[in-house]
Amino acid sequence: MIEVGARVPDAEVFILDSGAPKAVRMTELCAGKRVALFGVPGAFTRTCSGQHLPGMVASADALGAKGVDLVACLAVNDVFVLAAWSREHDAGGKVTMIS
Structure with missing residues (x-):
C-alpha cells in the first residue's frame, strides 16, 4: 500500500485521450496534484x-472539496x-481511468 503523501512509482500507464490510448508516466499524471488513487x-x-x-x-465531489485534484482508478483492463x-x-469527469 502506498502511504499518504508518498510518491507514486514512475510507471508507464495508459489513459484514453480523444478515443485513443495514450501512454503517460504516473509521475506526469500526478505532478503537482493531490491524488486519490485506488486500484x-x-x-x-x-x-x-x-x-x-x-x-x-x-x-469524488467530497474529495475535491477536501483538496484532492484527481481521483483515479487503476485496473489491469485496457483503456x-x-x-x-x-x-x-x-x-x-469524476474518476480518471488508468490502465
Whole structure:
C-alpha cells in the first residue's frame, strides 16, 4: 500500500485521450496534484462494479472539496474496457481511468 503523501512509482500507464490510448508516466499524471488513487482487480467484476467504483464516484465531489485534484482508478483492463465501465457508472469527469 502506498502511504499518504508518498510518491507514486514512475510507471508507464495508459489513459484514453480523444478515443485513443495514450501512454503517460504516473509521475506526469500526478505532478503537482493531490491524488486519490485506488486500484481494482478488474472492471465489470461484481464487487468492483457494485462497491468500489460507485463509492468513489459518489465520493469524488467530497474529495475535491477536501483538496484532492484527481481521483483515479487503476485496473489491469485496457483503456477501452475501462471507458465502457466508466460510462456505465457515470464516472466521466469524476474518476480518471488508468490502465
